[in-house]
Amino acid sequence: MxxxxxxxxxxxxxxxxxxxxxxxxxxxxxxxxxxxxxxxxxxxxxxxxxxxxxxxxxxxxxxxxxxxxxxxxxxxxxxxxxxxxxxxxxxxxxxxxxxxxxxxxxxxxxxxxxxxxETREKQYRLNDGTISADLIQRTFYCLEKPVNLTASEYDICLLLLKNKGQVFSKEAIYTSVYGFDGEGDSQTTITERIKKIRHKFSAYHEQPIQTVWGIGYKWLNDPSNRF
The missing domain is CATH 3.40.50.2300 (Response regulator)
Known part of the structure; x- marks a missing residue:
């Protein structure tokens, strides 16, 4: 038990x-x-x-x-x-x-x-194809090379990866990363953060975050469909 x-x-x-x-x-x-x-x-x-x-x-x-x-x-x-x-x-x-x-x-x-x-192994690293996230170092890797994400970009990626396939609105992502007391505009801020995240992952020929038009964003379930 x-x-x-x-x-x-x-x-x-x-x-x-x-x-x-x-x-x-x-x-x-x-x-x-x-x-x-x-x-x-x-x-x-x-x-x-x-x-x-x-x-x-x-x-x-x-x-x-x-x-x-x-x-x-x-x-x-x-x-x-x-x-x-x-x-x-x-x-x-x-x-x-x-x-x-x-x-x-x-x-x-x-x-x-x-x-x-619950089928997750006790671990401090999440793996998804060529992408992994070290939960202790707070770092994402592509092909074992670190992706230079800011703290908020890391938090966005981790939220989506941990809930792979689930769609999150910009407002929900903003609240998760910045809290209800965040002073920025949730729509603009998250749009810009996602744009920068995609640019950084594209250097490794990866695009794990998919736009779900009219709703928000999700982490792709199937790594083979990325990019």
């Missing part, structure tokens, strides 16, 4: 979730505050349940700051159900969310679904 970490400042809910998941054979580690959690300890688990509303660092901010180092599925625990909040969760790097209050059956079902779906 799986090793699951739960980060939530509600002690009663932590106890409830722990009992519910241990009852079906999982090993559970609980934490009350995301700001004190060691990233290495997270990566030793198979799945993270992360509360959104916490007093020190909220779940969205925590994951957005650390997603490039966290190599396991993350399910948000949230009392929010508005579309904007759900989109922010996905833009922060979350794989799914569970809206409070939830039933024990729903909790177990969502956890099991993501554990079945």
């Amino acid at each position: 799986a090793h699951i970490m739960i980060i939530d400042d509600d002690l009663d809910l932590l106890k409830l979730m722990r009992r519910a998941l241990e009852k079906v054979g999982h090993t559970i580690t609980v934490q009350l505050d995301s700001s004190t959690v060691n990233i290495q300890a997270i990566n030793q688990c198979d799945l993270l349940l992360l509360d959104v509303m916490m007093p020190t660092v909220d779940g969205f901010t925590f994951l957005r700051s650390n997603r490039n180092q966290i190599d396991i599925p993350v399910l948000f625990l949230t009392a929010k159900s508005f579309e904007k909040d759900i989109l922010e969760g996905f833009a922060s790097g979350g794989d799914d969310y569970i809206t409070k209050p939830f039933s024990i059956k729903e909790l177990r079902a969502r956890v099991e679904a993501h554990l079945r779906r």
Whole structure:
């Protein structure tokens, strides 16, 4: 069975979730505050349940700051159900969310679904054809040669690569990279960043990012179709 970490400042809910998941054979580690959690300890688990509303660092901010180092599925625990909040969760790097209050059956079902779906090896490098991303060095490579991306260009590429085939609007990409407090124009900024990213990858005869007209951008599923 799986090793699951739960980060939530509600002690009663932590106890409830722990009992519910241990009852079906999982090993559970609980934490009350995301700001004190060691990233290495997270990566030793198979799945993270992360509360959104916490007093020190909220779940969205925590994951957005650390997603490039966290190599396991993350399910948000949230009392929010508005579309904007759900989109922010996905833009922060979350794989799914569970809206409070939830039933024990729903909790177990969502956890099991993501554990079945999770096939990623524990690694700090993502590979896609001739392109790879080193999550520790925050560097993309083509044919093992580093691509000279800026920090924001790297974050855009990583978001798309980690969600290969999923289409993201310019606004969603902007929010993921710059947050809701970003002061630039999301349409212009992302258009310019994508243009520069494509120019840098074209030097290696690669074009991994596809425009989906009227919607946004996605990372191509099939490396053989690039360029």
